[in-house]
């Protein structure tokens with residue numbers, strides 16, 4: 001398998017006058033061509049530091065990075081790009097002027113056409129002559145996204161790149177990302193977004209990867225599903241009967257029970273029927289990525 005990005009043993013310590021902060025502590029991961037890898041982790045896990053080192057904005061203390069099987073070089077740098085919630089635009093220039101600067105840096109042919117196309121994709125063509133200084137944070141986010149696609153990157157780093165977008169625009173951006181024919185390394189605090197977009201997810205903590213896998217594999221980390229039962233009839237002493245299970249909630253003849261083992265389903269439902277419950281509907285809910293995240297980082 002050919003990897004477009006290989007990161008091995010990245011270490012980075014920030015040294016301030018009074019203390020040292022170990023931001024990366026041997027970070028390693030590999031990304032295959034065309035996949036969307038989600039980097040998830042609590043604040044301070046090292047996601048931004050990792051992204052900044054990989055794209056060449058800052059340097060590592062040790063560890064190696066390979067793009068397309070080779071150490072970073074001018075050729076590979078031209079094939080990557082990034083969008084981040086952090087400020088990288090020039091407030092004193094208009095949206096279009098900012099994008100022109102980047103188009104020049106990447107030697108983009110037909111820059112005007114390319115820029116206009118991107119502005120239209122992200123619905124900011126009408127405001128292209130506005131100063132970046134006067135934009136809302138959501139509008140700046142969209143300019144950053146245009147900037148990140150200006151060189152048709154083969155690897156795109158999106159670090160909290162959808163921050164500040166209203167739901168409608170965020171939906172559109174996810175649609176654009178999904179249709180991109182490039183490899184994406186994606187960090188976001190919005191779990192549903194990661195769940196929807198990413199082919200693989202890596203859990204980061206204290207500068208390292210704890211687990212990496214497909215959503216299916218990650219979901220297996222937590223066995224507990226929730227059994228949701230709608231009853232058409234419940235016996236008078238229902239509370240006492242339900243007490244023996246890991247009951248999460250009961251409301252309006254609907255019970256939420258923790259299902260630690262799928263094999264328990266048969267016994268629980270049989271038991272309930274024998275005790276006088278009449279079941280109308282049963283549903284088993286897998287944990288969401290957010291629930292797994294909370295479970296994993298407790």
Ligand SMILES: Nc1ncnc2c1ncn2[C@@H]1O[C@H](COP(=O)(O)OP(=O)(O)O)[C@@H](O)[C@H]1O
Pocket residue numbers: 014015021022023041042043044045046047048049050
């Ligand atoms: N320039 C810096 N100077 C000092 N400490 C930093 C700097 N950048 C990041 N850190 C620290 O490194 C750790 C990782 O930060 P960061 O990579 O921003 O995490 P994340 O993006 O996962 O929230 C944090 O403890 C943060 O405070």
Ligand SMILES: [Mg+2]
Pocket residue numbers: 047048049
């Ligand atoms: Mg960050």
